[in-house]
Amino acid sequence: MNTTQLECFLAVSNFLNFSRAAEQLRITQPAVSHQINTLEDELGVKLFHRTSKSVRLTQAGQMFIQFAGDMLRLADLSKTRLKEYQRSLPLRLGIGCRNMSELRLLRPALSRLRQEFPQLLPVLRLIPFDSLENLLEEGNIQVMLTTLENAPKKAVYQELVRCPVVCICSEGHPLAGHAQLTLSQLKEAGRIAACMPPAYPRGLFAIQNQIVSGRGTDQLLFCDNPEVMSTLVGAGFAFAVSMDLPYDRVPGLRYIPLPEFEPISYGAAYLPGEKAPALRRLLKLLAEVVPEGWA
The missing domain is CATH 3.40.190.10 (Periplasmic binding protein-like II)
Structure with a gap:
């Protein structure tokens, strides 16, 4: 049983007309008939008496109206609650570093980013080995700080500064x-x-x-x-x-x-197609605050 079947059933119950129900649902009349037939087969009862001139509910159909309405309301409520849950989840951004120097470099940019993305929870990974590249490729982190020559080949590299x-x-x-x-x-x-x-x-x-x-x-x-x-x-x-x-x-x-x-090119690497707003904003903030670190 699915929501399309239930919507078709309630529309036909309302209009007692398959054509009018199809118009309201913006699907074809054969599609409405198919949904009603499969629903009746699944329930093992006839929901409508149908003739060439009229459509009317059976006793089973009249009983099923309340159940169908309750199930659709529950489905809509579930979708609404899940959307609210997703909106309330913290926004996580995985960032990879190889040493404490890179963590210090991140601090001023993350401080500004926190003000713009209150739900953001950065996940900082401090790993001095090449396995950091694997975390990026596997999606466990979204960006890593690196030099140009050490940037993963599959990644997009954005230079932030040239270090003497x-x-x-x-x-x-x-x-x-x-x-x-x-x-x-x-x-x-x-x-x-x-x-x-x-x-x-x-x-x-x-x-x-x-x-x-x-x-x-x-x-x-x-x-x-x-x-x-x-x-x-x-x-x-x-x-x-x-x-x-x-x-x-x-x-x-x-x-x-x-x-x-x-000087050595230093910047951030991320995978092509990565469009998370928090990541894009972090890259812009790093480009702004990193040069200030020599002031």
Whole structure:
């Protein structure tokens, strides 16, 4: 039994005319007759006495009118309640990050987004491995922060900012007094704290390798992630090479430009066809607030 059968039954009951019922329902008369026939077959009773000149309800048909009306009202109420439930559900937006620096970068944009989408509940995934790309492809997250070279091939990439390559050191480090540095100077600068992919973008890792090359093991500190690296750099154990990411500068550290290297494109990646309003707005807000992170 379905709502179309019930609507046809009530329309014919009202007009006692199949043609008039078809006009009201905006379907053909044969379609109305088919729905009534299948309903009668399912119920195992005749609902109408039909002749070439008249249509009238059977006793079973008269009894069924109330049931049919109740079932249609219940169906309409169910649709209304489900729509209300869907509207009341929190709006979830999955965002993937590889390190704490990216979470800090997200904060000002999410703060503004919360005011525009009160029902929004961001789901932040902090995963420093390539499995983050799988979460995007499987729909478990809708967007991930990444460099251009690390963006998934199937994704749409939107650049937010171009990050200069810098040397990071403590204020007491021998390099701290320089306004800018060269690769040659860094090769002679002592111990370096180094990160491995995917914690580091491939382009930055290649620059780091040029500095690491030829160093003894006592001149290397391998770090699992940028947070470990910045801790060791801040404690004065080493210097490091990194992107100058907005909202990521640590007080007490020096960020010295390396002008011979091209800035690294940094942005957001999402799947083609993704049109969620909250995601689109987040991308626009990131484009507005990310450059402010250097102010």
